[in-house]
Amino acid sequence: MVYTVTFNPSLDYIVNVSDFKLGQVNRTEKEVMFPGGKGINVSIVLKNLGMESTILGFTAGFTGEEIQRRVKEMGCVEKLIPIANGYSRINLKLRSNEESEINGMGPEIGKEDIDKLYQMLDTLKAGDVLVLAGSIPASMPSTMYSDIMEYLQNKEVMIAVDATKDLLVNVLPFHPFVIKPNNYELGEIFNVTLKDKKDVIVYAKKLQEQGARNVLVSMAGDGAVLVAEDGSVYESEAPKGKVVNSVGAGDSMVAGFLYGYLTTQNYEIAFKNGVATGSASAFSENLATKEEVEAILNTL
Structure with missing residues (x-):
């Protein structure tokens, strides 16, 4: 079973305004709302590809209830832990002459809430996959990801980490199955x-030397690189297409890579699935569907 953790889920409210003016009333031309958060995106894309997963994390208030409702409506299994106080965040994404974002803070997550998450993690068994993705709220310890990996290190759980800076570097001693920096x-x-890709490969191998088993690097319009634990290195140019929405593309790459590997145990196939799935989400208003992924796979 695949489990994804999103510590700070959101409702992503995306609005289009033709010519946004500061200090004036602006009216939207188009607006959509999605459940957001990197782990949630991974679970939604896995569901679209035909693979079940379970969403873990925290929600609060009426916005948290709406996040839960929406992920269930999409067919995902969720075991999000409700927090008594505060609200899950709303992230506003404004598309106009320029793209702007305002991201909410989210609720304060206490020790008792984290303890509930650990109780859920106790049910994981050898061969399960855990995805740790995205930032963590300021109320949580900065070592949260590495703490979880240390807690699970004797369970033979395959862990994927999509995070930045210290959150990512701190997990390397615990040998994550795959990490995905850009x-x-x-x-x-x-x-x-x-x-260029030559530089990326050099430094991806340095992360591998520090403990990562596989290093998957997204490079937006320049494609992607995989440095795999079996010594193989794969490179891909970016598939051709018009970028409609870059939000969730990296999460989709993680989902595609995991789907490809878990169904074939083949790193080349996993890599191509990751590239195709990330691109399919970038080329669509919504997260990638299986049909969109297969269409791009045929071009790789």
């Missing part, structure tokens, strides 16, 4: 500017 985040870790 090329900018990878360069930030080592305080260097990565110019």
Whole structure:
């Protein structure tokens, strides 16, 4: 079973305004709302590809109830833990002459809430997959991801981590199955500017030396790279298409990679699935569907 953890889920409210003006009343031309958060996105895409998963994390207030309602409506299984106080966040994404975002804070998550999550993690068994994705609220310890991995290190759980900076680096000693920085985040870790795939491969291998089993690096319009634990290295150009919505593309790549690997045990197929799924989400208003992914796979 695949489990995804989203510590700070959201309702993503995306509005289109033709010519946004500060200090004036602006009216939307189009608006959509989705349940958001990186782990939730991974679960939704896995469901679209035909693979079940369970969503873990925290929700609060009426916005939290709406997140739960929407993920269930999409056919996902959720075991989100309700928090007594506060509200799950609403993230506003404004599309106009420029794209802007205002992200909410989310509720304060206490020790008793974290303890409930650990009780759920106790049910994981060897061969299960756990996806730790996204940022964590300020109320939680900065070592949260590595704490979870240390807690589970004797369970033979395959763990995927999609995070930045210290959140990502701190998990490396616990040998995550796969990590997915983008090329900018990878360069930030080592305080260097990565110019091309050759540079990306060099520094991806450094993360592997520090403990990661597989390093999957997304490079937006420049494609992607996988440095796999069996010593193989795969590169791909970005599939051709018009980028409609970049939100969730990286999460979709993680979902596609896991789907490809869990169904075939083949890293090349997993990599191509990751590239195709990330691109399918980028080329669509919504997260990737199986049909959209298969259409792009046929071009790789």
